[in-house]
Amino acid sequence: MNQRQPPAATAPAAQRRPRIKKSNAEKAASEQEHLSLVLSAAETTINILRQHKFPAAIFGSLACKLYGNSRCPKDADILVFPPSNDIEPEILKRLIVAAAPRLFYLKNARDPAATYRILWFRQSHPHRRRETKVDILVPGIMSLPVIPLSRIRWTSSLPLAPFPFILLHKLKGWADHRAAPETFKRVRQTTDAADVRRLLDIHAEMRVLQALPSWWTDPELFDEELQADSVVRVQQYCSEFPGRAERWRSLGFDVPEPDSVAVAVPS
Known part of the structure; x- marks a missing residue:
């Protein structure tokens, strides 16, 4: 009669190395x-x-x-x-x-x-x-x-x-990632949205654009498709981030006034 063998000892699971948090200076x-x-x-x-x-x-x-x-x-x-x-x-x-x-x-x-x-x-x-x-x-x-x-x-x-080209293509990247079926692409929209916000805060470049009526219709930089799509994307961006709507209005875009009860969400 065979005796039951004791269960084999299992090897201890490999321990993960603790993640060392970098200081601000190291980052x-x-x-x-x-x-x-x-x-x-x-x-x-x-x-x-x-x-x-x-x-x-x-x-x-x-x-x-x-x-x-x-x-x-x-x-x-x-x-x-x-x-x-x-x-x-x-x-x-x-x-x-x-x-x-x-x-x-x-x-x-x-x-x-x-x-x-x-x-x-x-x-x-x-x-x-x-x-x-x-x-x-x-x-x-x-x-x-x-x-x-x-x-x-x-x-x-x-x-x-040119800066106008950079701004509207970054906005395009935000919209494309927002609508992407792949999860790894959709997560990039947060970074894109923040990049757009920071570009809108570059006052020297903003002053130049504010002095140029309908600058997004510049045929040397934007084809007709991008011109039309940019108008839609600005409205989508302002719908998601109402706190940025005034800045886009100052650039000449027709952005509807936000709902009085809407809460501004930082990008």
Whole structure:
């Protein structure tokens, strides 16, 4: 008769390392380090493109930062103006990698069906490798235009898309993420909304726009679809954040007065 064997001792569950909370000084230092990385990625990319006679402009969160937004950008978005329509972003990415293979590399997208690859910039570090993504885009998609070179603003040796362009495309990003079916995209709307709020608080840029009637109809920066959609998006934004409605009205948008019982929700 077999005796029942005692149950085997189970190995103790692996203990999680306690998360060490960073001090404000450490967070600031970490953000500054990452900002330096993103700026280096953008400047290196712009220099390679200029060597090949491709004008470009920075937009997205890095441009927001350079215009005065306090948030540190995660990566760099660069709009390139090729001389012909047959030069696609994938060609430009391969050109950049070939020009500086120690600094750039291409990585497959998460979606196995995707036909594009992602451009990454890397830097050596005493303790780890630092890297950041660089998005390369061309006119013709996402209502992106060929911005006249005379309207590009240079700051810190970097070319920036005009502020009105940055503002309305950040608003577009908020609306797109808000309506996205994917959860990981929808959560980004909070960051986008806050970016829009901070851009609206840059008083020097606001004064310029307030002096320009119907500036969002500028055909050099916005196609007809983006012009019409921006009017709707402003109303949606003000409906969700009534406390920002007055600022949009000061920019010339026809925003209905909020309900007297509505409570302003900070973005």
